[in-house]
Amino acid sequence: MVTTNDYVHTHRWNLLRAKIKQTRPWVCGICGLPIPRTALPRSRDSWSLDHIIPVAEGGDPYDEMNVQASHLRCNSAKCARTTTAPAKYDAPPVKVSRCW
Numbered sequence: 001m002v003t004t005n006d007y008v009h010t011h012r013w014n015l016l017r018a019k020i021k022q023t024r025p026w027v028c029g030i031c032g033l034p035i036p037r038t039a040l041p042r043s044r045d046s047w048s049l050d051h052i053i054p055v056a057e058g059g060d061p062y063d064e065m066n067v068q069a070s071h072l073r074c075n076s077a078k079c080a081r082t083t084t085a086p087a088k089y090d091a092p093p094v095k096v097s098r099c100w
């Protein structure tokens with residue numbers, strides 16, 4: 001059984017990662033912005049492979065349909081949450097002074 005994060009040290013993971021990096025657009029699947037090819041490895045804007053359904057929640061770590069390109073920072077912020085959207089600032093509710 002593959003436990004959380006064990007998959008990243010496998011040959012199979014490296015192959016999948018290389019394949020996705022070469023064949024998919026360099027657009028972050030989490031925030032939707034382009035991923036700069038000039039970003040330094042492991043920097044916040046660098047390319048990272050994200051699991052759409054986190055492995056911790058039963059997602060297949062090697063399923064091509066379960067992975068997407070992402071910024072390292074977006075992937076880190078997402079962590080093991082299933083949401084595919086970045087955490088958004090929740091505006092306080094607008095106070096209505098009277099009923100219309």
Ligand SMILES: [Zn+2]
Nearest residue numbers: 028031071074
């Ligand atoms: Zn992003």
